[in-house]
Amino acid sequence: MKKVLGYIFLVMLAGVFVMTGVNKVTGAEMMIETFESFSYPTWTMYLLGALELLSAAGLLVPRTRILASGVLTFILIGAVGSHLIYAQYEAVPFPAVLLVATIGVLLVSLRQLEEEESMEMVQA
Template sequence: MYLLGALELLSAVGLLIPRTRILASGVLTFILIGAVGSHLIYAQYAAVPFPAVLLIANIGVLLVSLRQLEEEESLEMVQA
């Protein structure tokens, strides 16, 4: 649990830094998938919505960050 907590905190800080946003979002995606799965396996259905909403928001951040990276790379290729 301490390792997961530390990873969550580091990933939360990583989301604030543009350079590490994609990695942090990827790590959080796996953690949140595990949280949703754990709640479903142990029939804690009332606890599922919170990590599920965070998972969806996190996937959105990941997709936007990947799209921005793709645009930056295409601009660099055009300028070169």
Template sequence: MNKGLRILGYIALVVLAGVFVMAGFNKVSGAEMMVQTFEGFSYPTWTMYLIGAAELLSAVGLLIPRTRVLASGVLTFILIGAVGSHLIYGQYAAVPFPAVLLVANIVVLIMGMRKLEAEELDMDLVQV
């Protein structure tokens, strides 16, 4: 992979992590908009704090190569829930943002898994 593309990928990861830092912080700090959203979904308030903490931890995990796949996997499940919740409750205008994040996380997940497979293949070749 060329150096420019690699730098662009890291910038995208930092931006993605930043989005989840902001979203997670809004949840764990009990921002009024988040409280209203979770109450509108009839979800218990503790789920907002749990999801916010998972988003914060996963945002950090995205920036660490060893934990990137796990972090993007966790965020993918959270985003599937977010998209689904907005669809179920008829909040169609709110769907595009988590849907775009979902696609971005799936891309990170696939790329991370491909890298792990390539490393595993290299290890198999070294052992032979």
């Protein structure tokens, strides 16, 4: 049951990143306005959107989950920081919650990897 809930959580989290990534890659007006308000070049929006889409898929594959959650963690640190620097405080909670979720996935994935490696050492 615990594994099923974990996969449901990962699918939901990946779905959120698919939605945000698609909004960036397709140049949704809201995203363009946000990036312009940060004075970031438009290409960064497309790059981050592509990284979000790739990482969303990576969250669902055990072998790439650590890398994907790490990439998303860095993206979200930048998002939270940007909103704070530009005093867009009302926009901080959403990326902050996603940041906590991706850090959680990263920590759980690292712990699972550590457990797998210790099991391999015991068997060897």
